[in-house]
Amino acid sequence: GMGQYPWVQFILNAKGAFFDQWGQDDTQSYTDRLAANFNCEWATKVEDGRWTAELRIPLEEFGCAPSGEPLRLEIVRNVQGEGPEISAWFPSIGGHAEELNRGWIVFE
Numbered sequence: 001g002m003g004q005y006p007w008v009q010f011i012l013n014a015k016g017a018f019f020d021q022w023g024q025d026d027t028q029s030y031t032d033r034l035a036a037n038f039n040c041e042w043a044t045k046v047e048d049g050r051w052t053a054e055l056r057i058p059l060e061e062f063g064c065a066p067s068g069e070p071l072r073l074e075i076v077r078n079v080q081g082e083g084p085e086i087s088a089w090f091p092s093i094g095g096h097a098e099e100l101n102r103g104w105i106v107f108e
Contacts, residue, residue, distance in 0.1 A: 014051040066107030074102040
């Protein structure tokens, strides 16, 4: 599973496709998690040999606020195709979705 509840997942690709889901408790179906449709804004840019992404996440929509309380976060990069690569901001042991494989961020 994705670890303790609640959790939110956002996925972007280089072409600008976007995916979000919200796990609120262990009784939810996958369809229920996909119904979140957060009010996010995102943009991607492909350049020679790299791509970048920017994502605005509406923290208040899932009960977070920049209040000084720490928030668990993981950022994972997957490269598909010839010579696939996976890298993560916080080193993962096992699966990236496990809660202990997330770092902490603090809003000040």
